[in-house]
Amino acid sequence: MAVNEQDVQKIVRQILSEMGNTSAGAEPARGAFTSYTSLGNTSAGQIPKTAHVAVLVEKERFEVKEYPIPPVGDDDILVRVEGCGVCGTDAHEFKRDPFNLIPVALGHEGTGEIVAMGKNVKKDSAGKDLHIGDKVVTCMIFHDDPEITMFDLNKQNVGDADVYGLLPDDDYHLNGWFSDYIFIRKGSTIFNVSDLDLDSRILIEPAAVLVHAVERAKSTNILRFNSRVAVQGCGPIGLLCIAVLRTMGIENITAVDGNEQRLAFAKRLGADQTVNFMEHQGIEALTKAVYDSFGGHLADFAFQCTGNPKAHANIYKFIRNGGGLCELGFFVNGGDAQINPHFDLCSKEINLVGSWVYTLRDYGTTFDFLKRAKAIGLPVSELITHKFKLDDINEALKTNLAMTGLKIAIVNQ
Ligand SMILES: NC(=O)c1ccc[n+]([C@@H]2O[C@H](COP(=O)([O-])OP(=O)(O)OC[C@H]3O[C@@H](n4cnc5c(N)ncnc54)[C@H](O)[C@@H]3O)[C@@H](O)[C@H]2O)c1
Ligand SMILES: [Zn+2]
Numbered sequence: 001m002a003v004n005e006q007d008v009q010k011i012v013r014q015i016l017s018e019m020g021n022t023s024a025g026a027e028p029a030r031g032a033f034t035s036y037t038s039l040g041n042t043s044a045g046q047i048p049k050t051a052h053v054a055v056l057v058e059k060e061r062f063e064v065k066e067y068p069i070p071p072v073g074d075d076d077i078l079v080r081v082e083g084c085g086v087c088g089t090d091a092h093e094f095k096r097d098p099f100n101l102i103p104v105a106l107g108h109e110g111t112g113e114i115v116a117m118g119k120n121v122k123k124d125s126a127g128k129d130l131h132i133g134d135k136v137v138t139c140m141i142f143h144d145d146p147e148i149t150m151f152d153l154n155k156q157n158v159g160d161a162d163v164y165g166l167l168p169d170d171d172y173h174l175n176g177w178f179s180d181y182i183f184i185r186k187g188s189t190i191f192n193v194s195d196l197d198l199d200s201r202i203l204i205e206p207a208a209v210l211v212h213a214v215e216r217a218k219s220t221n222i223l224r225f226n227s228r229v230a231v232q233g234c235g236p237i238g239l240l241c242i243a244v245l246r247t248m249g250i251e252n253i254t255a256v257d258g259n260e261q262r263l264a265f266a267k268r269l270g271a272d273q274t275v276n277f278m279e280h281q282g283i284e285a286l287t288k289a290v291y292d293s294f295g296g297h298l299a300d301f302a303f304q305c306t307g308n309p310k311a312h313a314n315i316y317k318f319i320r321n322g323g324g325l326c327e328l329g330f331f332v333n334g335g336d337a338q339i340n341p342h343f344d345l346c347s348k349e350i351n352l353v354g355s356w357v358y359t360l361r362d363y364g365t366t367f368d369f370l371k372r373a374k375a376i377g378l379p380v381s382e383l384i385t386h387k388f389k390l391d392d393i394n395e396a397l398k399t400n401l402a403m404t405g406l407k408i409a410i411v412n413q
Helices: 005-018 088-096 198-202 204-218 236-247 260-268 282-293 309-318 341-346 360-375 390-402
Strands: 050-058 061-068 077-085 109-117 135-138 181-184 190-192 228-232 252-257 273-276 299-304 319-327 351-354 384-388 407-411
Touching: 050 390, 061 390, 077 135, 077 198, 088 390, 109 181, 109 198, 109 204, 198 204, 198 360, 198 407, 204 236, 204 299, 204 319, 204 351, 204 360, 228 236, 228 309, 236 252, 236 260, 236 360, 252 260, 252 282, 260 273, 273 282, 282 309, 299 309, 309 319, 309 341, 384 390, 390 407
Parallel strands: 228 252, 228 299, 252 273, 299 319, 319 351, 384 407
Antiparallel strands: 050 061, 077 109, 077 181, 077 407, 109 135, 135 190
């Protein structure tokens, strides 16, 4: 006789209830809640009745809506939000709604403090204890499978593993980190990061992209302590790339960008040399500038951190024969790039890797990276150039789109 999973759960529950243990196997159905008084852990005095959530109600317009905070069930966690970074994905969604999510509560680079949790909640996704008052982040990746580096926006496929800040509105409403409270449900990926300061916690998600890219680069066996590394593009992604490389001991880094302010910051984050591509006409002159920056050598390895197809084509020239390249600048389709497969790739025996998002394992490494970067004095938190209040979220997104700063964040005080 074929027994399906639901039947098995029913049988287990029945046996447990006959044993007088009514709670262990009884998962509350979605929407069925225990009252605060039966919770294992609360600081109920501090919890307001309602939460404020920035909901993208139409393209280019968030509205801060007020919703009742649902009772916290046995497997739920209520987090008071402290801050959340604005990601390029939020900006795409704000401007064009490419994923058809409106109405949606956005914000996935968020962090905050646990103010209530159900009695079944004991550990985070890494096995670390969770308590009231702990500082946490969620992660968009829900399987620790090295092959899975992407998140699936289809709720059907995601199942009960909730991806906060990217799912269309539902009965819970408290689904995104652009809010003052977020409601974390069973099956979510959550980490206790109480040992990181607020700015570092806001930078975890973008930094994980670079930890992953560097792991991909290491798979070529070319990156060494004394490697000459070129990082092209000094937006938040390229700058974090430089900080990750420097933190892992690589010192001979040349940053390439057209913006002097960003290049100056690249130096403070660990680049030894900079090349402003605006000062060099043509690819030969630019290649010579990179070659000169390494004292008469091409790069052993290069990271491509712009979304510009021309920049992709250029970067092969900066790399020595047998060197490596990590292309991570195209999170979205930025168009086709033209290279010469003979000169750029085959005859140079370039070791090329692509890198997209991160795995769950990269998250743990990222926490360590942020601590070490701070310990060696890299001003990583200065990547956050603008902080807005939740009520000013539309302005925050517009500032992101105007590209006048680096990392924009919403911070609740
Ligand atoms: N792989 C991933 O998972 C992942 C994740 C997030 C973002 N990204 C991608 O990384 C890219 C960079 O992100 P960001 O937030 O730093 O963007 P950004 O736009 O702030 O920075 C890009 C930088 O590249 C510079 N640039 C542009 N053309 C150049 C050229 N020809 N040569 C040298 N520099 C040039 C710009 O001046 C700018 O400073 C984006 O295209 C984004 O899609 C990838
Ligand atoms: Zn992001």
